[in-house]
Amino acid sequence: MKISGAQAIVKSLEYLGVKDVFGIPGGATLPLYDALADSKIINHYLMRHEQCAAHAADGYARASGKIGVCMATSGPGATNLVTGIANAYMDSIPIVAFTGQVPTHVIGTDAFQEADITGITLPIVKHSYLVTDATDIPQIVAEAFYIASTGRPGPVLIDIPRDIQQQFIDYHLIEKVTLPGYKPTIKGHARQIKESAKLILESKRPVLLIGGGIITSGASEEVFKLATTHRLPVTWTLMGKGGFPENHELSMGMIGMHGTKTSNMAVQNCDLLIGAGVRFDDRATGNVARFAPHASIIHIDIDPAEVSKIVKASVPIVGDARTILKALNEYLSEFEPKANHEGWLSQIKKWKKNYALRVPRDKILKPQLLVHTLKKMTAGMEIIVTTGVGQNQMWAAQYFNMEKPRHFISSGGLGTMGFGLPSAIGAQVAKPDALVIDIDGDGSFQMVLQDLATIACYNLPVKIVIINNRYLGMVRQWQQLFYKGKYFAVDLEKGTPDFEELGRAYGIRAKSVKEYSQLEKSISEMLSHEGPFILDVHVEKEENVFPMVPAGAALDEIIGGEAK
Amino acid sequence: MKHTISVYVENKPGVLARIAGLFRRRGFNIHSLSVAPTENAAYSHMTIVVDLEDKPLEQVVKQLHKLINVIKIHDYLPEEVVERELALIKVNASSEVRAEVIEIANIFRAKIIDVSRNYLTLEVTGTEDKISAIIALLKPYGIKDLVRTGKVAVARGQATE
Ligand SMILES: Cc1ncc(C[n+]2csc(CCOP(=O)(O)OP(=O)(O)O)c2C)c(N)n1
Ligand SMILES: [Mg+2]
Numbered sequence: 001m002k003i004s005g006a007q008a009i010v011k012s013l014e015y016l017g018v019k020d021v022f023g024i025p026g027g028a029t030l031p032l033y034d035a036l037a038d039s040k041i042i043n044h045y046l047m048r049h050e051q052c053a054a055h056a057a058d059g060y061a062r063a064s065g066k067i068g069v070c071m072a073t074s075g076p077g078a079t080n081l082v083t084g085i086a087n088a089y090m091d092s093i094p095i096v097a098f099t100g101q102v103p104t105h106v107i108g109t110d111a112f113q114e115a116d117i118t119g120i121t122l123p124i125v126k127h128s129y130l131v132t133d134a135t136d137i138p139q140i141v142a143e144a145f146y147i148a149s150t151g152r153p154g155p156v157l158i159d160i161p162r163d164i165q166q167q168f169i170d171y172h173l174i175e176k177v178t179l180p181g182y183k184p185t186i187k188g189h190a191r192q193i194k195e196s197a198k199l200i201l202e203s204k205r206p207v208l209l210i211g212g213g214i215i216t217s218g219a220s221e222e223v224f225k226l227a228t229t230h231r232l233p234v235t236w237t238l239m240g241k242g243g244f245p246e247n248h249e250l251s252m253g254m255i256g257m258h259g260t261k262t263s264n265m266a267v268q269n270c271d272l273l274i275g276a277g278v279r280f281d282d283r284a285t286g287n288v289a290r291f292a293p294h295a296s297i298i299h300i301d302i303d304p305a306e307v308s309k310i311v312k313a314s315v316p317i318v319g320d321a322r323t324i325l326k327a328l329n330e331y332l333s334e335f336e337p338k339a340n341h342e343g344w345l346s347q348i349k350k351w352k353k354n355y356a357l358r359v360p361r362d363k364i365l366k367p368q369l370l371v372h373t374l375k376k377m378t379a380g381m382e383i384i385v386t387t388g389v390g391q392n393q394m395w396a397a398q399y400f401n402m403e404k405p406r407h408f409i410s411s412g413g414l415g416t417m418g419f420g421l422p423s424a425i426g427a428q429v430a431k432p433d434a435l436v437i438d439i440d441g442d443g444s445f446q447m448v449l450q451d452l453a454t455i456a457c458y459n460l461p462v463k464i465v466i467i468n469n470r471y472l473g474m475v476r477q478w479q480q481l482f483y484k485g486k487y488f489a490v491d492l493e494k495g496t497p498d499f500e501e502l503g504r505a506y507g508i509r510a511k512s513v514k515e516y517s518q519l520e521k522s523i524s525e526m527l528s529h530e531g532p533f534i535l536d537v538h539v540e541k542e543e544n545v546f547p548m549v550p551a552g553a554a555l556d557e558i559i560g561g562e563a564k
Numbered sequence: 565m566k567h568t569i570s571v572y573v574e575n576k577p578g579v580l581a582r583i584a585g586l587f588r589r590r591g592f593n594i595h596s597l598s599v600a601p602t603e604n605a606a607y608s609h610m611t612i613v614v615d616l617e618d619k620p621l622e623q624v625v626k627q628l629h630k631l632i633n634v635i636k637i638h639d640y641l642p643e644e645v646v647e648r649e650l651a652l653i654k655v656n657a658s659s660e661v662r663a664e665v666i667e668i669a670n671i672f673r674a675k676i677i678d679v680s681r682n683y684l685t686l687e688v689t690g691t692e693d694k695i696s697a698i699i700a701l702l703k704p705y706g707i708k709d710l711v712r713t714g715k716v717a718v719a720r721g722q723a724t725e
Contacts, residue, residue, distance in 0.1 A: 118578065122585045127632045130577070147632060181574060181635040305626035 005134030006035035006165040009098065012141035014041045015173060018069055020060065020429050021045070022053040026073020027113060028100025031165035045429060045458060048450040050077050052422035054084020055448075057095040059423025061088075062409045063384055064430035065218070067149050068095040074102055075113030078159070079120065083416060085155045086124040090413025091239060092212060094153035096144050103163040104132065118159050126154030134167035142174035151184030152303040153216060184302060188317040188324035195315045196274070196298045197332050200230055203272035205294075205344045208232040209255060211284075212239030212412065213277015213301060213321045215405045220244065222325035223276065229332070231339040232274070233348050235263035237284045239412045240277065242402035252348065253357070256284040257549050258394040261355035261561030264549065266348055267292050268556040276300040277321040280310040281413065290554035300324050355547075355561045357398055363516045367391065367467045367539040370519065371399035371439065374465065377523050383407060384427045384436045388420040388444025390474035392467040394545045396439040418447035421464065425451065428460045435463070435527070442468045442492055452506040455532045463526050464534045466499060468512075469541050477544045499536035510534035566595055567621050568645055568717045571610040571628060572602070572636040579633045583610070586631065592624050593617070596649075596714030607635060611647075611716045640719060647717040650689045652677070653699065656706035657684040665705055672698045683708060 003011065009032060013021070022045045025033040036044055047053040050072040057068030068088075072081050078099040088095045102111040118128045127147045129140045137160075144156040200206065208227055214220060220243050227234050227250050234244045235255045244251060253260030255267060264286075267273060273295040278284070285291040288310055299306075299313035300321055307316040317324050360366040385400050386409040387393040393410055402408045409427055411419040424438040445466055455462050476490040503510025509529055513522045513536065526533045546560030573579045580599060587594050593615040602609045614624055621639060628634050653674075657665045662684070669676060669686050672694065678685035688698055692715060699710065 119581070122582060123589045132577075179632060182632050303630070305623065305630055309623060 002168040003171050004031060004035065004165065005131075005137050005160065005167045005169060006031040008134060008137040008169060008171050009141060009160070009165070010035045010039050010042065011171060012138050012174075013069065014039060016141070016145050018042055018067070021069040021071055022047055022056040022060070022426065023071030023098075024048075024050055024053060024073070024077060025071075026077050026100060028074035028102060028162045029071060029077075029098075029165075031162060032071070032098070032100065032160070045425070045454065047422070048453050049448065050080035051083050051418070052425070052448055052451040052454070054081045054095065054097060055087065055416075055419050055422035056426035056429070057097070058084060058088045058091075058093050058419075059386060059409055059426030060430045061093050061095055061426075062423070063406055063427035063434075065406065066430070067145055068093070068426060069098070070095060071098045072100070073113070074100045074117070075115045078117035079115050082120060082124070085121055085157065087411055087414045087416045087419060088155040089124040089126070091411065092153050092216065093155070094148040095155045096148050097155060097157045099157065099159045100165070101130070101159045101161040104161045105163070107161065118157065121157050124155070125157050128157040129159065131158065131160045131164050134164045134169045137169070138172055138174045142177050143179065146177040147179070147182065151182070185304070185318050186320045186323055188300070188319040188327060190327075192315055192317040193324065193328050193331055196317065196328060197335070199272050199296055199298060199315065200232075200274070200332065201335055201338050204341050205269060205271040206230070206232050206341065207266050207270040207273050207295075208234045209236065209267070209273060209275045209278055210234065210240040210243045211237040211276070211278030214240055214243035215277075217277065217302070217320050217322040218405070219277065219322035219325050220405045222322055222329055225329050226325055226332075229329070230337050231341070231345060233266055233345065235259070235266065237278055237281065237412070238397055238410060241397060241408045241410075242405045245403040246401035247403065252352065254397055255555070256286065258398065258545050258547065259549075260357060261547050261558050262348060262351040264547075264555035264558050265351055265355075267295075268554065270295050272296050272298070274298045274300070275311075276325065279303075279306045285311065286549045286553055286555040286557075359399070365513070365516050365519065365537065365539050367395050367469070367543055368399055369516070370465075370467060370537050370539060371395050373519055374437070374439070374523060375400045377520065377527065378435065378437075382434045384409065384431060384434045386410065386420045386424040386427060386436065386438045388438075388440040389415045389417045390441045390444060390472065391469070391477065391543075391545050392439055392441035392444065392473070394474075395467065398545075400439065417441070417444040420444055421448045422451055424462045424464070425454055425460060428462050436461075437463045437465060439465050439467065441473065442466055442470060442496060443472045446492075446496065449502070452502070452508060456506045456508055459531055461530060462532050464532070465526075466534065466536045468499070468536050468538050469543070470496060470538075471541060474545070476542070480542070480544070482550070499534055503534040508532045508534055510536065512536040512538065514538045565616050567614050567616055568640050568642070568647060568715065569612050569614065569625065569628075570638045570640065570717060570719075571612060571634060572607050573610060574633040574635060575601070575606055575608045576633055579608070582631050582633065583612075583628070586627055587614075590619070590623070590627055592619055598714045598716050600716075611714070613715050638719065640717065644720055645717040646720055647691060647715050648689050649692055649695050649713055649715045650687065651695045651699070651710065651712045652685060652687055653702060653707060654678075654683050654685045654709040655702045656682060656708060658682050661705055665702065668698065668701050674698065
């Protein structure tokens with residue numbers, strides 16, 4: 001029986017186990033949507049902006065470990081996806097984006113709603129396809145899913161001209177994909193693993209640094225085993241948050257620009273740094289030339305191009321982090337753990353005591369206190385936190401402790417304002433029973449608030465907590481600290497809508513909090529409300545994020561962080 | 565420093581754009597690039613000469629490897645490859661200087677492939693240095709047109725055995 005290219009796409013998606021897709025239709029995807037309408041398996045979530053469709057697919061992937069799927073029409077629909085695709089690319093998140101394209105015979109003529117989306121996205125995709133024959137669809141979709149989710153994951157784009165969606169073909173299943181030029185390394189080199197084991201056993205001041213690769217590969221248990229057996233103090237990048245339980249005595253907190261002073265001091269003073277699933281981003285390393293100056297570095301990553309790209313590794317191990325750490329743990333089990341670094345651990349304990357992140361106790365609405373209270377009141381619940389970008393994101397990272405992977409969802413590499421709300425939508429769709437909280441900034445939230453409609457429409461019980469400082473706060477902080485306090489283009493006081501009224505307009509329960517005395521009560525109200533909720537918290541306007549490593553400084557040249 | 569890399573790619577649309585885009589985005593300089601079909605119709609071969617100022621060759625090769633359509637890469641040290649370039653040079657050769665130009669062509673084993681009243685067109689193959697040398701010698705006579713192919717390279721016998 002012959003089916004259309006559009007039906008072949010839907011059939012392929014069903015075969016690959018896709019249950020949910022996020023998108024907005026248009027002229028060039030009419031055939032695709034016609035086929036999608038007939039699917040009994042796939043739910044389509046109609047978004048209000050394609051950027052949000054891509055971020056929702058991204059949040060879905062991060063929360064579930066599955067592939068996120070988004071769809072857009074040709075031209076403006078496709079270009080609206082670009083930020084979302086770039087975001088997934090920078091954080092190595094597996095999404096597959098489908099775009100409609102003008103019919104093949106008019107490609108290249110500047111036809112109505114034509115945009116060269118495969119060209120535009122070339123530098124921000126792991127791979128992409130322009131389909132020129134519908135017969136190839138099953139193969140291309142299978143390849144796209146395979147490429148997006150294996151090795152170092154990333155976004156794959158499939159651009160399908162409208163006539164190709166309408167072309168009839170004989171459908172055939174693709175069971176196995178083999179690509180001549182694509183064979184990710186999974187197993188680590190045995191000699192390198194032995195070499196690492198030796199360094200770990202000999203080290204007097206070890207630090208284990210974990211990143212997004214630990215979350216992606218599901219390596220948390222191996223990390224836990226390695227750290228606890230050999231008493232390795234653990235720090236993480238923003239992307240690695242949740243890879244190791246934060247309340248553990250070996251936890252030191254986040255590294256980097258707004259990391260803890262303990263983590264940053266530990267990295268600068270360690271003699272062995274085990275970087276697992278990390279890429280040594282500049283926000284994490286500070287001044288690279290003076291990063292971890294006394295350390296031998298073991299670098300575990302699946303992407304060979306990351307090894308020694310920024311920081312020269314003494315022992316590089318290319319492969320899947322979980323597979324490598326498992327092998328390392330197995331090999332190490334033959335040796336008595338030496339853990340001959342009690343002095344180092346007590347030094348770290350001292351730092352942790354002196355440099356603990358401070359929660360302001362003065363009962364005024366400080367953002368840190370808000371996040372701290374939110375964490376306290378949700379202790380023990382299955383919570384997924386997403387964030388905006390800016391101060392709100394850093395406070396969420398600093399004060400909302402996480403015990404498990406895939407529960408903290410934040411835009412790391414691209415730092416995309418507006419990521420919080422749509423990624424919360426995706427996470428909630430992926431995990432209907434989880435309590436999803438978007439800890440957002442007033443500025444970030446306003447970049448995507450049209451998608452409150454999506455939340456209302458599907459009655460997704462997402463809780464949106466706006467850290468409302470009436471500022472583009474992080475930019476204001478930099479102007480204050482590094483531009484002599486000359487505030488320019490950062491004031492959101494004028495023009496920002498009343499978020500209670502806004503919620504009402506969308507039929508979403510909303511509450512503004514202006515006094516500390518109302519905070520706990522309002523949080524309880526939010527938590528006990530079954531549907532979506534906007535909690536708009538007017539915090540101290542000019543609060544800054546500390547500690548802070550100024551741009552260009554080494555990690556130990558950190559400002560703030562001392563307990564008072 | 566210039567390095568020659570030999571890259572086998574899938575013969576698919578857009579592959580050249582992916583490679584060129586990668587070089588641009590990562591700040592690698594392409595000195596020359598030549599693309600041609602191979603004995604297998606599914607693959608093409610590229611000879612890329614990269615100009616490495618401060619980026620390590622290792623990064624170039626690793627980043628290229630990440631492209632799904634790239635099958636195989638060899639990077640060669642200069643002594644490991646035999647390399648050739650071809651140039652077509654149209655040079656002023658009016659009667660007073662024609663004999664001199666022909667003499668230069670002979671020294672470089674260049675072929676004369678077109679003749680007109682005032683011009684000779686020479687075809688010369690050789691290493692980059694040789695091509696540059698003949699160009700330098702012909703320059704004073706007035707070069708009207710010059711086209712170089714960029715380098716193609718193949719590993720020496722030993723390097724592949
Ligand atoms: C799309 C986008 N535009 C601009 C920026 C630059 N930027 C970084 S943080 C920030 C301020 C964010 O304001 P808000 O969401 O209110 O968060 P706050 O820092 O106040 O908590 C800006 C403008 C960005 N990261 N992303
Ligand atoms: Mg703000």
